[in-house]
Amino acid sequence: MSLTVTNLVKTYGNGAKPALDHVNLVLQPAIYGLFGRNGAGKSTLLGLIANRLLPSDGMVMLDGANVRDNETAQGRIYLANETRPFLWPVRLSTLFRREERYYGGFDWGFCSRMLAEFGIAPGMMYGNLSLGQRQIVQLVAALCVPVDVLLLDEPVLGLDAANRQLFYRFLIESYVERPRTIVVSTHIIDEITHVVERAIILDRGRVVDEFAAETVGSRAAVLVGDENTVDDFIADAGLGVVAKERMGRLASVTVRGEIDANDLPEGIVASGLSLQDYVIAATGQSGNVAGDVADDPTPMTTNAGER
Numbered sequence: 001m002s003l004t005v006t007n008l009v010k011t012y013g014n015g016a017k018p019a020l021d022h023v024n025l026v027l028q029p030a031i032y033g034l035f036g037r038n039g040a041g042k043s044t045l046l047g048l049i050a051n052r053l054l055p056s057d058g059m060v061m062l063d064g065a066n067v068r069d070n071e072t073a074q075g076r077i078y079l080a081n082e083t084r085p086f087l088w089p090v091r092l093s094t095l096f097r098r099e100e101r102y103y104g105g106f107d108w109g110f111c112s113r114m115l116a117e118f119g120i121a122p123g124m125m126y127g128n129l130s131l132g133q134r135q136i137v138q139l140v141a142a143l144c145v146p147v148d149v150l151l152l153d154e155p156v157l158g159l160d161a162a163n164r165q166l167f168y169r170f171l172i173e174s175y176v177e178r179p180r181t182i183v184v185s186t187h188i189i190d191e192i193t194h195v196v197e198r199a200i201i202l203d204r205g206r207v208v209d210e211f212a213a214e215t216v217g218s219r220a221a222v223l224v225g226d227e228n229t230v231d232d233f234i235a236d237a238g239l240g241v242v243a244k245e246r247m248g249r250l251a252s253v254t255v256r257g258e259i260d261a262n263d264l265p266e267g268i269v270a271s272g273l274s275l276q277d278y279v280i281a282a283t284g285q286s287g288n289v290a291g292d293v294a295d296d297p298t299p300m301t302t303n304a305g306e307r
């Protein structure tokens with residue numbers, strides 16, 4: 001299974017800046033985290049992949065078929081987002097049966113187990129559920145349909161902490177049971193770090209980085225120490241500076257690439273960035289740690305010595 005996004009552009013109005021600007025991606029079976037600041041274009045990208053929005057340019061192909069003109073391909077893609085229309089006066093079981101009919105299958109056993117653990121009775125009316133419970137029902141449905149591409153737009157918005165943990169557990173279980181392409185857009189990055197295999201970072205409509213999540217520690221580092229010593233080290237090593245903060249005589253400088261602790265002079269401490277810190281650095285106003293993979297597919301090295 002392969003989902004290819006080619007030169008995808010979305011402009012919402014005449015003369016408006018593109019919400020999505022020539023995005024190229026190749027997605028394989030894996031759990032992807034889709035990250036970016038408010039308005040970066042995450043929902044737009046997911047809406048275009050799911051054929052809920054018309055692209056201004058470019059295309060989305062699923063196993064070689066253009067998703068636009070192909071109902072079979074569309075039936076293999078499921079988008080769960082807040083606007084998914086579920087009619088109000090409907091029992092959960094009816095709602096799930098509709099999904100079963102449209103998507104050609106439904107994992108009823110997994111559904112019952114998830115509802116039980118979330119404490120939601122299957123005979124409930126959808127409209128009688130709380131906001132968070134409705135969100136859970138949508139996620140349960142999403143995990144039970146036999147699609148090849150699952151797009152979850154801010155899935156944990158409205159879920160309490162315990163239910164978020166439960167959802168991450170079910171998401172992993174579902175993926176292990178049936179590996180497929182799952183894209184999760186979220187702002188709660190720290191929580192999902194250990195769930196996602198790959199990360200996609202969007203900034204102002206462009207993909208600025210796409211990488212294996214476990215390699216995040218080697219994509220950028222923070223150096224802390226006496227400002228002059230840190231500056232000299234950075235200049236000698238030819239490191240790219242992303243951001244710098246001063247605290248009296250001390251400086252904290254974010255640089256691109258991985259730092260070998262053996263290369264550090266005395267008095268400088270280096271640490272890697274968490275996925276959340278890396279996303280902040282990659283999408284901050286002061287600098288762009290990632291470069292732009294729209295033009296360069298390998299913007300980051302994992303070795304500071306290569307810079």
Ligand SMILES: Nc1ncnc2c1ncn2[C@@H]1O[C@H](COP(=O)(O)OP(=O)(O)OP(=O)(O)O)[C@@H](O)[C@H]1O
Pocket residue numbers: 012013019036037038039040041042043044045
């Ligand atoms: N229906 C629309 N009409 C006009 N502009 C829109 C529309 N939907 C989105 N936009 C604009 O497109 C850009 C991207 O929006 P999008 O919702 O894709 O961002 P996002 O990354 O999902 O943001 P958030 O994290 O806040 O949900 C924003 O500038 C937004 O204002």
